[in-house]
Amino acid sequence: MTEKVAGLAVASGPPLAEEPGLGTLTLPGFLREVTQRYGDREALVFHDDTGVTRWTYDELWDRSVAVARALRAAGVGKDTRVGVLMTNRPEWLAAVFGTSLAGGVAVALSTFSTPTELEHLLRLSGVSVLLFERAVARTDFATVLTDLEPALGTAAPGGVRSAAYPFLRHLAVVGAPVDGGAIESWDAFVARGESEPVALVEAAAATVQPSDTAVLFFSSGTTSKPKGIRSAHRGVTIQMWRFRRMFGFGPDDHVRCWTANGFFWSGNFGQALGSTLAAGGSLILQSTFDSGAALALMQSERVNFPVAWPHQWAQLEGAPNWATADLSALRFVDVDYPAARHPTVTTTWTEPGHAYGNTETFTITTCFAACTPEDTIAGSSGEPLPGNTIKIVDPLTGTVLTRGASGEICVKGPTLMLGYVGIPLDETLDADGYFHTGDGGYLDDLGRLYWEGRLTDIIKTGGANVSPLEVDEELNRCPGVKVGRTVGIPHDTLGEVVVACVVPQTDTALDGEAIRAFLRERLASYKVPRHVLLYSEDEFTLTGSAKIKSAELRRLAAARLAT
Known part of the structure; x- marks a missing residue:
């Protein structure tokens, strides 16, 4: 139940301390906890031209520790920023978790970035190490990077000196090695860490606090250049545990999740990756979205939890193998999605899609759990989750409005960002600590939020x-x-x-x-x-x-x- 202020458009969820199902609130602690619970279970599957890769939770931990050792050997320490520019593949998870184990900050970079956009992201983030995938679709990121900074093609590995990117010292590539220059192969990079004691990695991981910066994600940039958004370990891991609860997943569900979207978007990180690993499930990784290949993957790997956007469901439904694919394993798929109409699928499930959130809050602040009755949802975007408070204000004066009146959605809570890179926090939050989202909406008498879109788009x-x-x-x-x-x-x-x-x-x-x-x-x-x-x-x-x-x-x- 939400708490409401009489007459005013303010609603709060229960205290965070009352939220069930939360585990350790750091990324190293999260990975250790799920590894201890599900060690020999399959954590991920990846199909590519070389064959099939399958890692257990124990292997995901070991691979992440190996990356952490390599990062320590490259000079990464407390709060060092490590860029990860990859599609959904095993190395992405090892790189992000490995960065957290080393005490660093994982910077999630989109593989959809143009050279101009990538230059902006690298300058803004100030990464010291860049771990990247060489070939993504038709883009050779080694070429993109050396075009942006020719010194990368001439300097020796570990010897980067760049006026354009003054903090960047090391680069490592997944995929075909780059001849000459500063870019190490993935194997050579990992081998760097062989002399680093595992005990030092574990000691560094143990010092990580829930209030420390865990990740740096970027806004979508639909209205301006993307902003770098710093999120604390507590905020990220609350959402990972929370999504498991909102979906209603447990270890006996044997979740097998495929997603069409990159983990470098916070929503996909929390919803797909977070809920799956928190429940001891398996991530069925697809590097880049291809509808026909995705259907074949769902069939062969018996996916039961697909995550995609409406336009991607339309592509799946239009794929040549749609009608012939065996999708009978699909279980956690909403009755309103095209998959529910597939001849092999039977479902009465409804996802917790009636939600509102932002990258600045590392996804959801309001939501209803899966299979909530429609008369409870009533077309809303959910009710405030534990620890969160929503208020609706006049966008010009900042005055709190009354219930039912449309205005700007403002939020605060335990998953709110630590701040934008380069912008003082007092220029981002109001005097009461609320983030003004720029979105329009209203609260009803029961404290349910109704999102109406961007204020500039209404x-x-x-x-x-x-x-x-x-x-x-x-x-x-x-x-x-x-x-x-x-x-x-x-x-x-x-x-x-x-x-x-x-x-x-x-x-x-x-x-x-x-x-x-x-x-x-x-x-x-x-x-x-x-x-x-x-x-x-x-x-x-x-x-x-x-x-x-x-x-x-x-x-x-x-x-x-x-x-």
Whole structure:
């Protein structure tokens, strides 16, 4: 039950001390605890061109310790930042956990980064060691890095001296070795640590405190350049344990999780990686998302817990092997997802997807647990989780509003970030310690949060407010829609008109009027888009968290309407 302040839009969850299921609140402690519980169980599976890799929890611990020893040999100590630029593969987990065992801070870098974006992330994060995967899709990151800093191609390993990246001293690559220069092979890097006593790694890990910085993740950058977000061990591990509880997983469920998205996004780290390892399950790793290969992987590895975004489910449903794949192992899949319609799948399960969160809070601050009845959820984004407080304020004055009034969502709690890199905390939080999210929403009389979208994205049409989120939820349920996003476009008399931008599924003929008819059955008339614009997938770019830069999409739509 949430605590509410009479009449005011403020709601708090139970005290954190009352939350069940929390374990050790550091990353080294988390890994040690799950290893002691599930040592000989399979922790991960990875298929690639060389064969199949399977690690038990004991092996994940040993590989992480090996990376920690190598990092110590490379000079990593308390709070040293270690960049990890990899897809979902065994070395990613060993690198991140290994960094924490060495006392360092893991910097999660997106493999979707362009050279310009990567340069920004490296400068902002100040990493001293960079562990990266050489080839991701069509990108050779060794070439990208040496183009950004030619000295990397000429300096000896361990001898990096770069004015562009003054803290960067060591680089190691997973995949094909790089001839000459400063970039070590993965094997050579790991071999560095053979002279480092394991006892020193364990001693360093034991000094890590829940309040220490654990990771540095980045905002999605939909409104500006990505910000570096420092999260404490306590915040990260609370969410890892918490997601297990929200999904209702236990050791006897033998969770086998596949995900379409990278662990370098906080939501996927907490939801997929965290809940699976906390429950003693197995991560079925796919380096880059391919719908046909994903279905084959789900079948062969008997995946029962798939994690993907709506546009990726649309791609899975459109894959050539969709109809023939045996997905009968799927158990933890929401009844509203396309997988629930697959002929081999039987499910009545509903995921805890009615939630609200931010990278700044290392994911969820409000949520309902899996299989919560719909009349309890009532279309909301959940209720405050233990330790969290939500308030709704007037975005201009900061005055706390009353229940039911829409305003800016502000949050505080035990998973709130330590701060942005380079920005004083008092410039980020208000005087009462709340983070102002820039999102719009309201609290009802029961303390449930209703998210209405970014304040800058809420569409004001004919005197009414339209949440693009609400329209998008129905739009993406329309048959044949692969990706649907709603924006407001300026209008002389209405202020703005609602416009839907749609990417059809492959080889699907869609008609804008048919989409509008579908939406008219599900939305109030003023929320139904006046225009439906069809695009090809390459006309706008989705991030891995299915976000689009709204300003760019509005420009595209306005230009299309003008013609």
